[in-house]
Amino acid sequence: MDDRNMDSSSSTITDVATKHPKSIIHIDIDCFYAQVEMLRKPELRSEPLGIQQKNIVVTSNYEARKCGIKKCMLVSEALKSCPNLKLVNGEDLHDYRASSNKIFTLLQHWKSPVEKLGMDENFIDVTNLIQEKIKSTNLSNIKFTGHLYREPETECPCGCHTRLKIASQLASEIRQKIFDELGFTTCAGIAHNKLLAKLICPLHKPNEQTLIYPEHGEEFMxxxxxxxxxxxxxxxxxxxxxxxxxxxxxxxxxxxxxxxxxxxxxxxxxxxxxxxFGEDNTPVKQTGRPQSIGLEDSFKTVSVRSEVEEKFSALLQRLLMLVREDGRIPVSLRVTLRKKDVKRLSSHRESRQCQISSSIFTVNGGVITITEAGQQKLMTIIMRLFNKLIDLSKPFHLTLVGLAFTKFQERMTGRSSIVNYLMNDLSVQSVLNIQNDCDTSASSMDYSAVSPSSSTTTDLSDGEVEPSPKKPKKVNWIAKRRCLSREDVASPSKLKVGELRLNSKELEKVSELRLNSRDRSLTPRASPAKDNMSDTSDNMKDIAEGGNCDECPSYVDKDVFNALPEEMQQELKSMWKNPANSELPRTSTRNMNKSKPNSILKYFVPQK
Known part of the structure; x- marks a missing residue:
């Protein structure tokens, strides 16, 4: 009988597919804006402090709250309630965002899903972490940490009480780490779902935490x-x-x-x-990068286009700072307006958005920058959207304007990128790096345009250029090329590295050009083609005299040649040894095309 009880007890605790399987922690930073300012200026800690935006005190520290300061109180009323109130302008959210991101990054340390809610709140789903802790914890003497909403009359058969007690201990550990490393005090709510965890969190503030069991959810609500x-x-x-x-x-x-x-x-x-009834099954979704980055500016009323343009310009400057911090390239812009309407009790907003070219932005050393001309382009787009929202032939009154970038383009680099995958294939990278145009320098292909340190302009119309990877040790990156003088370029018979195509039809065209040039060279009239053809013929004779691929023409990279399929090597050798009869049988062409009809090389070097 004892054994059965033991098995039953164990299963109720470890089985996650039970009635209250989850353990959720809600972390809320105490008076967040005020704490950021107090960390910057420690002398404000003992003073009543209010954070001002426009003519409103959006939040305050607990010293100010003791004096009757409430959230979103008018500044004039706040100063009447607390004459010695210290006010700090909090309209620039840069420092608040930076602190919020630090806290969010710190919470990733526990390897559990973290969902951000505004700047100062985070949900953490510690269900899996609790399951691991249970395996190495003595369950007979587990105690909760912090406050408990109400003592249970009986133990829940699913074992959630034990799991939530362990979660309360973990919440205390998380809060302590935030304070030790970042200096912020926090409060926490612990429950089996997001709804109860959030609502129970502020029950004991500041710098406290509260646990609620599932059976008390209905009463608490x-x-x-x-x-x-x-x-x-x-x-x-x-x-x-x-x-x-x-x-x-x-x-x-x-x-x-x-x-x-x-x-x-x-x-x-x-x-x-x-x-x-306190029932909520919504999951904690791991927060990634925001889908949009936006700012708004509210005011009593604006009725002149020039004033609206000034406010948009100021918002754009601040918004571009956020884009630089984010690191992604915006490709869509949204303009939002709120019109004053005495007939409507609730606020009414209207928005318009449009695509923008990513070429407006430039990436320098991994940092997004924008020129004055680019900013002017954005302002033109903004005002064009504004004109679509407002009929300027009639009076208008605005109480809010907003700007937001709503879509982004990200650079896919690193080991998982497609370019890195392709560059690991020698035959592919060799073909991708062949140039047909003549270069007067004796060096290999220039990669300076795609180096990570150079200025890279991206555009939606073109694929984004990837930084060049390191040079392979065993093979040369680029096909060595024969340097041609300008007078040699006139003849189409000059065979260059560009003829090393993985396409037999291209080889047929090259052969036809050679034959035509050879016929013209037999005429009495002198032409540059004759000299070029004789030069090429000399190289062909060198190959004919030899017997192996080590004696390729000087303009062909041996490593590239050896990386080609065997049948293609034979085809090229045959052409080089017999330049006069280089027209290949069509059956050979068909056979070669059928050998690998869907190869990735054929995709990147399409058939003509």
């Missing part, structure tokens, strides 16, 4: 006096619910689903019922 307290419920949904006399979360718990379905879709009605 009923304490909220407004349905707006539920994160997934927006202003329009709230208005609809209030119109049906559903004001508090408790009211929402008591209303039937069928009643909700009369005003919402079936899925939405069911979701509202689940949320009001």
């Amino acid at each position: 009923s304490t909220f006096q407004s349905v707006r307290a539920i994160p997934s419920i927006g202003s329009k949904t709230t208005e609809t619910l209030i119109s049906q006399n559903i004001i508090s979360v408790s009211d929402l718990q008591q209303v039937a689903v069928d009643v909700l379905k009369k005003h919402f879709s079936s899925d939405m009605a069911v979701r509202l019922k689940n949320l009001c």
Whole structure:
């Protein structure tokens, strides 16, 4: 009987496919903007501090909150409540974004999915990490860390209590590391889903954490006096619910689903019922790079086009700084306006966006830059979108303008890139690096244009040039080329490295050109082609006298030649030994084409 109990206990703790399988931690930075400023200026720690944007105090430290300062309070009212309030302008978000990114990067240390929510909040799904910890932890004496919403009457059969206790210990470890390395105090919520973890987090602030068990979710949710307290419920949904006399979360718990379905879709009605009882199955999605980068500027009213252009210009300068930090090249731009409308109670925004050429931006040493001309192009695009949103023949009043880059182009480099894959194939890289045009220098092909340190301009219309990889040790990178003088270029019979095509039809064309040149050279009239043909014939004689591929013409790279398929080597040798009869049988051409009809080489050197 003891053995059965042991097996049952073990299975309930380790089985992740149970009723409350997940362990979620929600981390919230205390008075984030204010902490950033206090870390920059430690003397502000003991002073009541407010962060000002326009004429509003967007947040404050806890010293100021003791004096009655509240979030989004007017500056004039705040100074009346706290005359010695220290105000810091927080309209430039650069330092706040940088601090937020540092915290997010630090949270990656635990190798668990981290979802960013704004600048100062993060969800962490530690389910798998808890499962690993359980294997090496004595479960008989596990205690939670921090505050507990309510003591359970009985243990949940799925073992979630034990998992959440371990999660609370992990949350304390995370918060301590953030403080030790970055200096920020935080609060945390620990629960089996995102909804409860977020809502329980601020119950004990600042610098504290709270754990809630699943069976107390319904009771905890009923304490909220407004349905707006539920994160997934927006202003329009709230208005609809209030119109049906559903004001508090408790009211929402008591209303039937069928009643909700009369005003919402079936899925939405069911979701509202689940949320009001503290049920939420949305996963923690690992946050990547933002899909858009944008800024907004709000004001009382602007009614002149020139003033709008000034505000857009200021936003663009700040936005370009964010793009440089992000490192991706924007290819789409969006303009947003908010028009003053006394008839509408809620704010109403209108947007227009369009594609922009990535060639406006330049990459110098891995850093995105833009010239003055490029900025002027962007301003022209911005104002053109503005003109589509506003009828300038009529009066207009704006209370907000916004700019955002909404799509990006990223450079695919490194070992996983397609170019790096191709460069590992000798025959492919040799063909890709052959040039047909004559170069008057004796050096190999110039790669300076694609070096990582050079200026690279990207464009959507062309594939992006990759930096050249290191030179292989065993083979030469580029086919050695014969240096031709300008007077030699006139003759089409000059055989160059460009004739080393992996295409027998091209070889037939070259052979025809040689035969035509040979016929013309027999005429009494002197021509440069005669000299060129004789020069080529000398090289052909050298090959005919020899018997192996080590005696290729001087303009052919031996390593490149040896990398070609055997049948192609024989074909070239035959042509070089018998230049007068280099017309190849068509059966040979067909056979060669059929040998590898779908090879990657054939794709990059398409058939004519």
